[in-house]
Amino acid sequence: MKIETYGIILVLIILFTQATWMFNDASKRGEQKWLWGFFGLIHCPSSLIIYLLVTRRINRQITCPHCLYSIKKDSQYCSYCGHEITEEERIEGFQNRIDSEQKNK
Numbered sequence: 001m002k003i004e005t006y007g008i009i010l011v012l013i014i015l016f017t018q019a020t021w022m023f024n025d026a027s028k029r030g031e032q033k034w035l036w037g038f039f040g041l042i043h044c045p046s047s048l049i050i051y052l053l054v055t056r057r058i059n060r061q062i063t064c065p066h067c068l069y070s071i072k073k074d075s076q077y078c079s080y081c082g083h084e085i086t087e088e089e090r091i092e093g094f095q096n097r098i099d100s101e102q103k104n105k
């Protein structure tokens with residue numbers, strides 16, 4: 001095989017690894033995993049940088065499911081009503097917040 005062929009294979013492996021990581025990370029955060037997974041296949045490392053910037057910025061806060069107060073995403077309890085935030089509610093909180101942000105645009 002020519003040296004160019006090895007180069008292309010190497011680039012494909014890097015892009016695929018990046019896309020897989022972004023897909024898994026987006027899935028964990030309740031983001032649109034297919035969109036991000038596909039985006040990760042387009043370019044390296046700019047796709048990854050954009051992904052990190054966007055997800056880390058949007059997800060800094062979640063909405064308390066009990067009183068709808070905005071709280072930090074890492075909070076164990078709502079700082080307003082004291083409701084305990086479960087892992088499930090945390091993920092739902094992300095999703096609701098993203099949905100409402102998209103509606104406002």
Ligand SMILES: [Zn+2]
Pocket residue numbers: 064065066067068069078079080081082083
């Ligand atoms: Zn609350």
